[in-house]
Ligand SMILES: [Ca+2]
């Protein structure tokens with residue numbers, strides 16, 4: 048087994064030569080949650096009110112890649128997302144809010160790999176910021192079937208969420224791992240307020256373990272990413288918008304933070320995200336709160 052793993056690492060190393068990231072010149076910050084302000088993972092995003100506006104990524108900063116829209120129409124689709132991290136639990140926190148005029152989530156029960164073919168929210172992670180191909184390997188590129196399976200999602204990962212779903216499965220990772228979207232590596236809360244096949248708002252709130260190297264056999268064979276304050280990691284987020292209940296597999300629009308295509312395959316097309324230091328105001332506030340609490344004890 049060890050030889051198989053090493054051989055694949057060599058293939059990946061040779062392919063991972065590109066480092067450009069998008070949008071060019073843009074770095075988005077990941078908010079550092081102090082321990083006492085970590086959000087509860089329940090789909091209620093009110094505990095994200097402490098996150099300053101500068102950390103939010105609204106649809107206005109995203110690119111639309113399929114419908115030719117150069118700016119958002121809030122009556123058709125609106126969204127924002129925000130990222131957080133915490134030093135103590137070493138987790139990535141994700142909050143997403145969307146309004147959609149037609150919320151279409153008709154995925155048949157059991158067909159989890161079709162998660163993307165409906166109104167979904169996609170998360171891509173390249174934690175060691177290496178770039179390079181991370182999915183969609185062909186037999187020509189990696190002839191050995193098992194090595195090819197190992198390479199899918201190994202050095203970067205793609206996840207999708209959609210809510211609600213007929214079979215109660217709300218997330219999938221597009222590789223051979225089933226455990227990366229299960230507790231304790233993935234916890235999520237979702238809400239939908241509206242009419243299915245009609246207008247509504249959806250929230251996704253996720254706390255997830257991130258991986259420098261994901262081996263689909265299990266967490267013990269994989270390497271968890273350790274967040275370092277001030278480092279840059281590769282992340283990317285997309286929203287598919289499907290609006291025609293009569294033709295549910297037809298994209299209406301596709302909104303993406305990186306403004307790039309094929310981010311499901313090439314990690315160098317992901318965005319730069321800064322693992323931010325604690326906001327000075329919050330650090331003072333939590334210190335002060337600690338002292339006040341201590342004075343009552
Ligand atoms: Ca919450």
Ligand SMILES: [Ca+2]
Pocket residue numbers: 123124147148149288289290299
């Ligand atoms: Ca729409």
Ligand SMILES: [Ca+2]
Pocket residue numbers: 147148149150151166288289290
């Ligand atoms: Ca839609």
